[in-house]
Amino acid sequence: xxxxxxxxxxxxxxxxxxxxxxxxxxxxxxxxxxxxxxxxxxxxxxxxxxxxxxxxxxxxxxxxxxxxxxxxxxxxxxxxxxxxxxxxxxxxxxxxxxxxxxxxxxxxxxxxxxxxxxxxxxxxxxxxxxxxxxxxxxxxxxxxxxxxxxxxxxxxxxxxxxxxxxxxxxxxxxxxxxxxxxxxxxxxxxxxxxxxxxxxxxxxxxxxxxxxxxxxxxxxxxxxxxxxxxxxxxxxxxxxxxxxxxxxxxxxxxxxxxxxxxxxxxxxxxxxxxxxxxxxxxxxxxxxxxxxxxxxxxxxxxxxxxxxxxxxxxxxxxxxxxxxxxxxxxxxxxxxxxxxxxxxxxxxxxxxxxxxxxxxxxxxxxxxxx
Amino acid sequence: xxxxxxxxxxxxxxxxxxxxxxxxxxxxxxxxxxxxxxxxxxxxxxxxxxxxxxxxxxxxxxxxxxxxxxxxxxxxxxxxxxxxxxxxxxxxxxxxxxxxxxxxxxxxxxxxxxxxxxxxxxxxxxxxxxxxxxxxxxxxxxxxxxxxxxxxxxxxxxxxxxxxxxxxxxxxxxxxxxxxxxxxxxxxxxxxxxxxxxxxxxxxxxxxxxxxxxxxxxxxxxxxxxxxxxxxxxxxxxxxxxxxxxxxxxxxxxxxxxxxxxxxxxxxxxxxxxxxxxxxxxxxxxxxxxxxxxxxxxxxxxxxxxxxxxxxxxxxxxxxxxxxxxxxxxxxxxxxxxxxxxxxxxxxxxxxxxxxxxxxxxxxxxxxxxxxxxxxxxxx
Numbered sequence: 001x002x003x004x005x006x007x008x009x010x011x012x013x014x015x016x017x018x019x020x021x022x023x024x025x026x027x028x029x030x031x032x033x034x035x036x037x038x039x040x041x042x043x044x045x046x047x048x049x050x051x052x053x054x055x056x057x058x059x060x061x062x063x064x065x066x067x068x069x070x071x072x073x074x075x076x077x078x079x080x081x082x083x084x085x086x087x088x089x090x091x092x093x094x095x096x097x098x099x100x101x102x103x104x105x106x107x108x109x110x111x112x113x114x115x116x117x118x119x120x121x122x123x124x125x126x127x128x129x130x131x132x133x134x135x136x137x138x139x140x141x142x143x144x145x146x147x148x149x150x151x152x153x154x155x156x157x158x159x160x161x162x163x164x165x166x167x168x169x170x171x172x173x174x175x176x177x178x179x180x181x182x183x184x185x186x187x188x189x190x191x192x193x194x195x196x197x198x199x200x201x202x203x204x205x206x207x208x209x210x211x212x213x214x215x216x217x218x219x220x221x222x223x224x225x226x227x228x229x230x231x232x233x234x235x236x237x238x239x240x241x242x243x244x245x246x247x248x249x250x251x252x253x254x255x256x257x258x259x260x261x262x263x264x265x266x267x268x269x270x271x272x273x274x275x276x277x278x279x280x281x282x283x284x285x286x287x288x289x290x291x292x293x294x295x296x297x298x299x300x301x302x303x304x305x306x307x308x309x310x311x312x313x314x315x316x317x318x319x320x321x322x323x324x325x326x327x328x329x330x331x332x333x334x335x336x337x338x339x340x341x342x343x344x345x346x347x348x349x350x351x352x353x354x355x356x357x358x359x360x361x362x363x364x365x366x367x368x369x370x
Numbered sequence: 371x372x373x374x375x376x377x378x379x380x381x382x383x384x385x386x387x388x389x390x391x392x393x394x395x396x397x398x399x400x401x402x403x404x405x406x407x408x409x410x411x412x413x414x415x416x417x418x419x420x421x422x423x424x425x426x427x428x429x430x431x432x433x434x435x436x437x438x439x440x441x442x443x444x445x446x447x448x449x450x451x452x453x454x455x456x457x458x459x460x461x462x463x464x465x466x467x468x469x470x471x472x473x474x475x476x477x478x479x480x481x482x483x484x485x486x487x488x489x490x491x492x493x494x495x496x497x498x499x500x501x502x503x504x505x506x507x508x509x510x511x512x513x514x515x516x517x518x519x520x521x522x523x524x525x526x527x528x529x530x531x532x533x534x535x536x537x538x539x540x541x542x543x544x545x546x547x548x549x550x551x552x553x554x555x556x557x558x559x560x561x562x563x564x565x566x567x568x569x570x571x572x573x574x575x576x577x578x579x580x581x582x583x584x585x586x587x588x589x590x591x592x593x594x595x596x597x598x599x600x601x602x603x604x605x606x607x608x609x610x611x612x613x614x615x616x617x618x619x620x621x622x623x624x625x626x627x628x629x630x631x632x633x634x635x636x637x638x639x640x641x642x643x644x645x646x647x648x649x650x651x652x653x654x655x656x657x658x659x660x661x662x663x664x665x666x667x668x669x670x671x672x673x674x675x676x677x678x679x680x681x682x683x684x685x686x687x688x689x690x691x692x693x694x695x696x697x698x699x700x701x702x703x704x705x706x707x708x709x710x711x712x713x714x715x716x717x718x719x720x721x722x723x724x725x726x727x728x729x730x731x732x733x734x735x736x737x738x739x740x741x742x743x744x745x746x747x748x749x750x
Binding site: 034036037039044050052053055056059060069070071072073074115118119120 | 676677679680681683684694695696697698699700747748
């Protein structure tokens with residue numbers, strides 16, 4: 001093991017408080033720290049100013065406080081090809097994609113990692129809330145200790161070779177502590193608001209953004225029994241389990257999206273949060289990644305998350321070929337959504353995950369969820 | 371590792387003689403040059419002396435020198451100021467695709483005001499064609515603005531020939547000579563320019579100083595509003611100590627011009643020689659024999675600018691490429707895009723190295739070694 005002062009760690013800095021504190025902690029530990037800002041999206045206005053400017057300025061201020069060098073790198077083309085194209089394709093297919101998972105897989109921990117290595121880095125660090133542990137030469141990824149911030153859900157596609165080069169300096173800290181450290185050191189980003197939403201959309205209106213890239217096709221809203229309940233603005237604007245924006249009046253329980261019919265451009269709605277049409281007992285997942293890189297032989301019991309920040313649920317996972325599994329829920333689950341990630345855990349260890357492809361109920365695919 | 375500075379076209383270290391000349395002014399001459407008392411006169415004296423020296427350096431009359439806050443302001447004043455003051459004669463302006471952004475963005479502003487701008491193209495050698503200029507000239511052309519030396523490639527432009535063509539045309543001729551000043555012998559009459567821009571910090575003077583030479587009779591609208599300074603062409607209290615430093619930098623540049631040309635050329639040759647010895651694959655952008663000795667722009671096939679510049683800096687070599695966007699990432703150079711076409715590899719794998727006061731033969735060679743090992747690693 002090299003001396004820390006001879007160990008170069010490139011920190012992916014977004015201009016937020018998390019990556020700022022990640023850099024600070026590594027610097028305090030004595031590493032040779034280099035801060036790099038990634039620019040993945042071009043939203044330059046007619047004056048040549050982009051919204052990334054303020055974030056980069058914050059990176060500059062923090063790096064100057066820490067006395068570490070800082071640079072920027074542009075992955076707009078890679079991001080467009082690998083993440084945004086996938087994002088649009090999934091919406092076209094009536095699904096609800098997770099661009100953060102794809103961004104981590106293809107950009108942050110691939111293109112960006114390669115860039116860091118080309119700069120002579122020994123490690124790439126980010127401000128993610130997750131932990132890496134080496135056990136007998138094998139790398140494990142553990143949840144961040146802050147339950148509410150744990151980001152392993154988004155990191156489920158990382159491989160052994162990636163984890164061997166990655167550091168998550170915040171994984172053992174609660175978010176409150178990260179804010180406290182930032183304030184204690186008077187970092188420029190100490191009181192900056194956390195970013196929300198998908199990075200390239202930012203604070204903009206999601207519908208408006210999507211309509212710039214995909215033509216919206218309004219159509220009918222119906223119950224699964226065929227009763228018309230009004231019009232929808234385009235299937236891509238709705239996700240399974242959604243309540244907002246349906247505009248169905250009348251008495252009784254509120255209405256929810258329960259499915260889509262892409263061919264006939266119909267949005268299916270039903271009444272009541274716990275409507276049985278929203279519940280399922282299993283799913284098929286594809287694009288499987290097992291972090292220990294071992295193939296699944298036979299069924300396995302573990303826990304799973306089907307969305308970010310959800311409580312774990314008990315499941316049984318069975319292999320269906322190399323890249324595909326069937327997941328059976330021990331208790332029925334509400335609003336399982338194709339396109340989202342399913343991520344598996346054994347206690348605090350994240351085992352890996354995949355993309356939800358089909359939803360199952362009573363041994364049948366629920367074709368209405370799209 | 372001692373960092374080595376190869377970015378003199380961006381800015382230069384202040385010469386110790388310049389600092390020495392400025393200090394007493396900073397310490398003692400605090401008066402406002404416009405004031406009608408002893409303190410003001412002292413300051414006015416400093417500026418007037420500098421104006422004489424600087425005018426002499428380009429064979430101009432001292433009344434024709436307008437001090438500005440630097441090259442950008444001088445370019446803006448030349449382009450926007452003359453266009454606004456002469457729009458009754460015509461609304462057509464000619465410039466080139468390889469100008470500094472100070473000229474290009476000023477031209478774009480004029481377009482918004484309704485002016486028509488012709489941006490002359492360049493070929494792969496990065497040189498403006500006199501013929502193209504001639505055919506672009508129109509009756510309503512009121513201004514031609516063409517740089518003397520390109521800041522990215524170091525290519526010397528045919529200013530004298532263009533000046534010759536414009537002798538028989540009423541359009542004003544402005545040349546941004548920021549990268550030429552100090553290295554080329556400039557004579558505003560021989561070049562037949564009406565306006566010329568120079569900057570202090572590119573020739574080892576302090577930052578935030580520059581001048582616009584304006585031939586007597588040139589009509590210009592001031593872009594600032596205020597006092598009567600610089601004959602109303604540039605209101606605002608003068609940067610007295612900065613102007614003093616600029617003067618000293620000009621004196622040194624004139625006195626050592628031949629010496630510097632020779633010396634910087636040697637640094638460049640040592641640098642290129644070493645890269646060849648190390649078997650680095652590279653192509654020089656432009657025609658080396660037609661560049662100023664201080665600048666070379668090199669394409670390294672199989673690499674990209676961001677990885678190169680970051681690696682160079684981490685290994686202690688300071689160079690540059692194109693311009694950084696507001697979010698820090700490097701935009702493909704508009705100059706190289708004009709030369710090779712948008713999307714050509716050379717627009718994203720080329721680096722400008724520029725030599726000067728901070729260099730020695732030894733550090734030029736050492737820098738080449740560092741560059742060579744990085745390029746060989748990245749180009750694999």
